[in-house]
Amino acid sequence: MSRSLSGEATSQEEKQLHDILQQNPALQQEYDVLVRMWHQKEDAIDDIEARQSVKQIIHKAGGKKSSSVIPLPPVRKPKRYRWLAAAAILLLVVAAVWSLVPDKKINDPNLGISHKQEVEGERLFTKNGNRSRFILRDGTSVWLNVGSYLEYMNDFSGTTREVKLVGEGYFDVAHKKTQPFIVHTDNVLIRVLGTVFNVKSYPEDKNVETTLFQGRVEVTNNNFKDRMPIAMVPNQKLIVAKNAANESNLLSTIDKSTIATPHKGTIIVSIDSAKKETERIETAWVYSRLEFKDEDFEQLARKLERWYNVKIFFTNNEVKSMKATGSFEKETVEEALAGLKAGFGITYKIDNNEIYIGLP
Known part of the structure; x- marks a missing residue:
């Protein structure tokens, strides 16, 4: 676990860790907390809050049947508290051993998504008929829809964190002020610091759709590199035609929900912010x-x-x-x-x- 958190784990080691976490959803939730604590470098975690988070993990490690969710602590600079994360990791290893029940079914009751994950080198993927959740090495959560894959385009140790998406993914990006997270898909580049958004771009799709729920993103259409990136705010969907042949088809979709046309072949529409996330068509797949x-x-x-x-x-x-x-x-x-x-x-x-x- 420590090798995974520090970015030193091999692909095989990452797969072994995923296999352990898959066998206990509660353990996965606890590990997610540790990932956040481990990787956040910008702000400081209050000593009492950090100790309380580890106490929660200690309490849960003693009872493998528990299924409550540990709330994420306020994220501040954890420089002095990595020993807490290390101590919690030891407890998680014990909990992982205790929780290895061969016939246990792995499902997230809140999302209704199987946690079955498949790793191929530096590519995470789901087959048709399966949807999966992944935790990237920086703490970012990604849900991949059926028949999708995500590739690492760098090792996340440089000035940017870059991935390539084919298909559909729902991202909850770990905030790193000095290291933007960049998603490449078809002719679109999406740049974020820390936010929640959905991207849909299957090979057979005529358009690329980016829907923003929290935070802020900048989208660059590689067909118009000479133009400024398109800035999005929450509750907006940006639709970009993949090529000129689809531009007329895209324009035919313009209706009263259209709020902007940044340039040819690109429109921004509003999404109904009054609807709960579970009720929105853009995220329906996340909820099966x-x-x-x-x-x-x-x-x-x-x-x-x-x-x-x-x-x-x-x-x-x-x-x-x-x-x-x-x-x-x-x-x-x-x-x-x-x-x-x-x-x-x-x-x-x-x-x-x-x-x-x-x-x-």
Whole structure:
């Protein structure tokens, strides 16, 4: 654990640590606290607060059945208190050994997401049908949606922390005042210091969507490098066309929610801040809910393929342009298709992992 916190762990060691943490969600929460304590360098942790956090971990290490969440302490400079984190690590190692129950199911009750993680060198990834949560070496939390991957573009030891995203990710970035966190995806570069945001950019998507919930980000469209980065504030979604061929399609989406058009092929829309995070369409996937609003069946099919790990074919091209709005949560793929049939009059045939959709 100490090697992971100090950034010295190899990929294999990181995987072994992930495997241990996966077997106990409460232990994962405790480790998250230690990551924050270990890596924050800008402000100071009050001695009483730091000791209290470690006392909480000591108390929980003695009872592996506990499932309460340890609140994150106010983050201040921990220079004099790393011994507290080290002591807590020893306790976590003991707790990890006590909590290794082979048939234990690993699920986060608050997010409804499996903590199954897969690591391939410096790439974190999820397969179709799986969503996973990862803690990066700087303490940043990342939830990856189905069929996504995240690559480290540097080792986080320099002046920036840089990653590449393909697919969709929900980021809660650890604040480091002098070391910006940068996300690269398609032709877009997103620069942050510490904030909460969602990025969607699957290879087949026509646009890149960045939705900001907390903090502030600056987004650079690499198609317009000569222009100033676009600054976003909370409750805004920035939509960027991936290429010129998609610009007219993007402009057709402009409605009353559009609040700015920074430059050609780029719009900013407002999101409903009155809705709870669990109710927003942009973060529905984090809570194990597939939502779609006024999307054509061709787009919906791609979502269903990733969500259920299936392959969809159309036997009638007219279906592709039909528009659909709805939500799936606990439905199986068969139940989802039955719902679409009842609501939109389609037909479908399931052949093992392949689905054929058409019209009567």
